[in-house]
Amino acid sequence: MSMNNKQRWMGGAVLLGGGVLLAALLLKGKEEIHQNKIKTPESAELAQQKNKNTEGEMVQLQPLTVDVETEKRLLDEQRRAREKAVAEQEARAAEFLAAQQKAEAEAARKAAEEYAALNAHRTGAQQSSDNIPPELIEDEKAKQKRLAEEKLAAQKKQDQLKAQQKSEADKKDAEAQRKADAQKKAEAERKAEAQKKAEDERKAEATKKAEAERKEEAKKKAEAERKAEAAKKAEADRKEEAKKKAEAEKARDLLENGDKQWMVQVALAANEANADALASKLRAKGYKVTKSPTSKGVRIMVGPSKNREAADAARKKITTDPSLNMKSAWVIDWVPLDKR
Structure with a gap:
């Protein structure tokens, strides 16, 4: 095998090894991106489940700000994790490219040294680097x-991945904001409904209290009227009693101190009707x-008589008359009304 073919074979081996390493890194990066995508829906499902739980617990009137802040914090952590993974992939790709370029440069340097040594051995003198075969220089340019x-394609894929991840993060942020707004609106409506219910209960309580006060006032008024009526009646009875007592005293005084006439009192009737009946029987006699x-x-009296003796004689006659049946007649001295 000639030196030129050997160097070409070494350069091809280096390029093949670098391609395999780059493909492995790219496959690993895609796998991590895929895992992040899998984790992201799971996180989204957890967040949705949490939001459902939160919405279900809205009946218990728990604060909503904690769930919104937790959702935002989780989204921020996911975005930072994605950015970190992308940065790590870019760093590994850059390190790989740098290592590959270094290996290629080292291989080119060794090939140039071998060509220079070969030319020096053939000519016995140091040859310039211009003696490097043109096809090697051409292969180096094609490789670069x-x-x-x-590298440009990898950078383009990274940019596309970043754009996609940013779009997904923006969508999730928008969805989280929409849910937070919906929760705030529901909380505001619940508070308004509770406030309205409290106001209705307060009005009902005030109406009930006013009705109770009105009934109590009417009861007090009726009690006062009843007491006033009782006092008025008691006063009238007192005046009537005082009037009767005054008349009796006046009659007694006239009997004791006025002009006296002798009368025979035959009976004391309970009422005017009984008195008229007794009077009729006596007049009939x-x-x-x-x-x-x-x-x-x-x-009821019979007389007057001129003196006590005549009145007493009339009394005896009346008490001995069986048709009259008046056994308890007695003589009194009486003053007529016109002389009282």
Whole structure:
């Protein structure tokens, strides 16, 4: 095998090894991205489940700010994890490219040294680096171009991945913001409903209290009217009693101190009807009858007589008359009403 073919074989081996290593790194990066995508939906499902739990617990009136802040914190942690993974992949790719470029440069340097040694051995003198075969220089340029294109393609994929991840993160942030706004709106509506219910209960309580006060006031008024009516009646009874007592005192005084006439009191009727009946029986017998109301009833008297003896004789006649049946008649001195 000639030296030129040997160097070409070494350069091809280096390029093949570098391609395999780059492909392995790219496959590993894709696998990590895929794992992140798998984790992201799981995190989203957990977040949705948490939001459902939170929405289910809204009946218990728990604060919503904790869940929103937790969701934001989880999204920030996921975004930082993705950015960290991308940065690590870019660093590994850069390290690989640098190592590959270094290996290629080292291989080119060794090939140049071998060519220089071979030319020096043939000519016996140091040859310039211009003696390097043109096809080796051409292969180096093609390799650099290929590496640059691969690096550009890798950078383009990284940019696309970043854009996709940023888009997904923006969507998740927008969804989290929408849910937070919906929760805030629901909380505001719940507070408004609770406030309205409290206001209705307060009004109902005030109406009930006013009705109770009105009934109590009406009861007090009725009680006061009843007491006033009772006092008025008691006062009228007192005045009537005082009037009757005054009339009795006046009659007694007239009987004791006025002009006296002798009368025979035959009965004391309980009422005016009984008094009229007794008076009719006496008048039927020819007696002159006088009625006089008192505080205990209606006094029925026969007379007057000129003196006590005549009145006593009339009393005896009346008590001995069985048709009259008046055994308890007695003589009194009486003053007529017109002389009282």
